[in-house]
Structure formats: structure tokens, C-alpha cells
Amino acid sequence: MSAARGRIAAFLTDAASRFSHIPWRSIGSDALDRASLVVKAACFVHVVNTYIVGIAFVRGPSMLPTINLTGDVVAVERITPRRGTVEVGDVVILISPENPRKTVAKRVVGLQGDAVTFLVDPIHGNATRTVAVPMGHVWVQGDNIYSSRDSRQFGPVPYGLIQGRAFCKVWPPEAVGFIGEKY
Amino acid sequence: MLFWFVYFVCLVFFLMAWFFFCRNLDMEAANFLWFSLKKSIMGIMFGLTISDKFFTVYSVTGSSMHPTFTTSNGSFPAFLKGDIVLVERFWDDKLSHGDVITFKSPTDHKKEFVKRLIALPGDWMQCPNSHDIVKIPEGHCWVEGDNRSSSLDSRHFGPIPLGLVRGRVTHIIWPLKRMSKVERKVVMNRVYRT
Numbered sequence: 001m002s003a004a005r006g007r008i009a010a011f012l013t014d015a016a017s018r019f020s021h022i023p024w025r026s027i028g029s030d031a032l033d034r035a036s037l038v039v040k041a042a043c044f045v046h047v048v049n050t051y052i053v054g055i056a057f058v059r060g061p062s063m064l065p066t067i068n069l070t071g072d073v074v075a076v077e078r079i080t081p082r083r084g085t086v087e088v089g090d091v092v093i094l095i096s097p098e099n100p101r102k103t104v105a106k107r108v109v110g111l112q113g114d115a116v117t118f119l120v121d122p123i124h125g126n127a128t129r130t131v132a133v134p135m136g137h138v139w140v141q142g143d144n145i146y147s148s149r150d151s152r153q154f155g156p157v158p159y160g161l162i163q164g165r166a167f168c169k170v171w172p173p174e175a176v177g178f179i180g181e182k183y
Numbered sequence: 184m185l186f187w188f189v190y191f192v193c194l195v196f197f198l199m200a201w202f203f204f205c206r207n208l209d210m211e212a213a214n215f216l217w218f219s220l221k222k223s224i225m226g227i228m229f230g231l232t233i234s235d236k237f238f239t240v241y242s243v244t245g246s247s248m249h250p251t252f253t254t255s256n257g258s259f260p261a262f263l264k265g266d267i268v269l270v271e272r273f274w275d276d277k278l279s280h281g282d283v284i285t286f287k288s289p290t291d292h293k294k295e296f297v298k299r300l301i302a303l304p305g306d307w308m309q310c311p312n313s314h315d316i317v318k319i320p321e322g323h324c325w326v327e328g329d330n331r332s333s334s335l336d337s338r339h340f341g342p343i344p345l346g347l348v349r350g351r352v353t354h355i356i357w358p359l360k361r362m363s364k365v366e367r368k369v370v371m372n373r374v375y376r377t
């Protein structure tokens with residue numbers, strides 16, 4: 001019995017001394033360095049993505065033929081909307097006013113104070129309406145007006161919903177190119 | 184809006200931490216300048232990320248939320264006489280009726296307003312001062328200031344898209360004698376929730 005107890009005691013003191021010899025301080029500082037590197041990288045990515053340029057995957061029929069039905073990856077710059085210099089003809093990424101969890105890409109057709117004339121229902125006839133865009137809002141329409149839910153349905157969109165201006169397609173490789181004023 | 188306050192604090196914290204840990208480095212002036220520049224940029228980015236994603240501090244101006252917040256006229260150092268509030272950002276929209284929220288103004292995207300959320304999408308509510316009942320459209324919300332007589336809010340610009348909402352005010356952190364949690368105040372007699 002005492003032999004077993006002696007072995008257990010020896011094991012425990014041995015374990016304790018090994019435990020204390022592990023270089024905790026250097027492991028800790030190493031872990032802290034790596035963690036701080038990850039945090040720094042995350043902050044850098046966030047700042048660049050929010051204030052300079054980001055990318056977005058845009059798909060759907062509403063911006064044909066500018067953007068593919070099955071999806072293109074576009075580069076989105078954040079500087080122009082933040083400065084308030086979005087112009088008519090820009091393709092912008094905005095938060096949908098009907099669903100705040102959805103972002104959509106549309107083209108700006110009218111700025112605040114403009115009078116916008118649009119086809120109310122292009123599939124069923126040529127009826128048009130003219131609307132004045134209120135202050136602080138923009139009028140957006142998809143390039144494919146036959147299949148696009150845009151300002152003709154949900155009205156002028158507050159400028160603050162614009163998240164960025166899509167200026168260039170970056171993927172797939174056969175679609176690479178700048179997004180121009182109009183197709 | 185006191186974003187710079189958060190950045191400044193984070194920058195100072197970062198610089199202090201690094202100088203504390205590296206004070207036995209002896210560098211010449213140029214290296215030291217480069218070192219400080221790197222740390223400043225890191226501090227600014229860190230501050231910006233925290234301010235955009237987690238929480239930030241605002242100085243409340245304007246009397247539209249009286250008596251919940253008392254005001255200042257916004258210029259340094261007079262803003263210290265007004266309320267400074269802690270604003271939490273959120274990723275999923277767990278907004279409730281009665282929360283005080285901050286949002287980008289629908290008439291001027293560079294301004295940010297602080298008002299109370301009265302109604303969420305799908306609710307029916309009675310417009311104040313009139314007998315109209317409106318249904319809040321999907322994706323929109325109705326905001327009003329606590330001080331009805333001096334508040335530019337949804338009674339003037341209509342329901343605002345939820346995409347404009349930027350944060351929720353949780354606490355008043357200055358002045359110290361007004362330090363408290365900002366409570367939800369639900370308006371019972373005008374809103375029918377669905």
C-alpha cells in the first residue's frame with residue numbers, strides 16, 4: 001500500500017515539476033502575438049471593405065445585359081457614395097428598402113431634384129409617368145426594365161441606403177471589364 | 184457625433200500599450216517616427232472597426248428627445264454639457280418597439296438622427312394629430328422623438344427604411360449624474376402590432 005502511495009506521490013511531484021517547467025510565459029506571449037495579428041488583419045479588412053473598395057456577388061435578371069443572370073463578381077468602391085458624388089448612370093449597390101437584409105444592384109437614373117420619366121409597365125403598353133425625386137433620394141432602375149423590381153415599384157430610395165458604386169466586373173474572367181454608363 | 188473620441192481613445196490605448204512594452208527599444212528618430220506612424224494607423228483602424236461593428240459614443244444635439252436626453256450645442260467643448268450616449272451596433276435586426284435608435288436621415292445622408300422606434304413593419308398605427316391609420320410597409324419603421332413639439336421625425340418624412348438604421352442607444356455615459364440605462368418606452372395606445 002505504501003509502495004503504491006509512494007509511486008503516486010513521486011508521479012505527482014514529477015508531474016508538478018514538469019508542469020512548472022513548461023514555458024507558459026513564452027507560449028502565452030506567442031499566442032497573444034498571433035491573436036493580435038488576426039485582430040489586426042480583421043480590422044484592416046473591415047476598414048478597406050467599408051471605406052475604400054469591396055467586392056459583391058451580383059445575380060438576377062434585373063441588370064441584364066450589364067450583369068449576368070447567373071452572377072458576376074463586381075468590385076464596389078465606397079468612396080463616391082460617402083462623398084455624395086454618385087451620378088446618373090452609375091450602377092450602385094444598395095440595401096433594398098423592402099427588405100433590409102437584402103442588397104440589390106441597380107442603376108441610378110435620377111438624382112435629387114430631377115424629374116424622371118419612366119415606363120410604368122413596359123410589358124403592357126407605353127404608358128409613362130413623370131416623377132420628381134425628393135431631396136436626399138435617388139431614383140434607381142434595373143437595366144432590364146421588363147424584369148426588375150426597382151424605384152418604379154418601391155419609389156425613390158434615400159441616399160443613405162447606397163452602399164457602394166460598382167465600377168468593374170472581376171469574375172468570371174470572360175466578363176472582366178469596367179461597367180460603363182449604359183450598355 | 185463623437186467617432187473621433189473612440190478613435191482617439193483606442194489610439195492612445197494602443198500607443199500606451201506598445202510604448203509600455205517596448206520602452207527598452209532604443210531607436211533613432213526616423214525609426215521612432217515610423218514606429219509611431221504604424222501604431223497610430225493600427226490604432227485608428229482598430230478604433231474604426233470597433234466603432235462600426237460593436238459600439239460607439241455619440242453626443243446628442245437638438246431637443247427632439249427631451250427629456251430622455253438633454254442637449255448641448257455640439258461644438259467643442261460645449262458638447263460636454265450635453266448628454267453623451269453609448270450606441271450599440273448590431274448585425275441582426277433585433278429591434279423592439281420603444282428602442283431609441285440612431286439612423287441616417289432620409290433627407291440628408293450625412294446627418295444622423297436619434298429618435299425612438301414606435302412601429303415596425305406590418306404594424307398598424309395611428310398618426311398623431313390626425314385620425315389616419317397607416318400600415319407600416321415591409322422593410323420600414325416609424326420613428327418619433329420624445330419631445331413632440333420640436334422633433335423632425337416620421338411625422339414629417341414618413342416611415343424610414345430599416346436599412347438606414349445604424350444603432351441602438353443603450354446607455355447615457357455623461358454627465359455622470361445622469362449615467363443610466365436608456366429604457367424602452369412602449370407607446371400602448373397608438374400601435375397595433377401584428
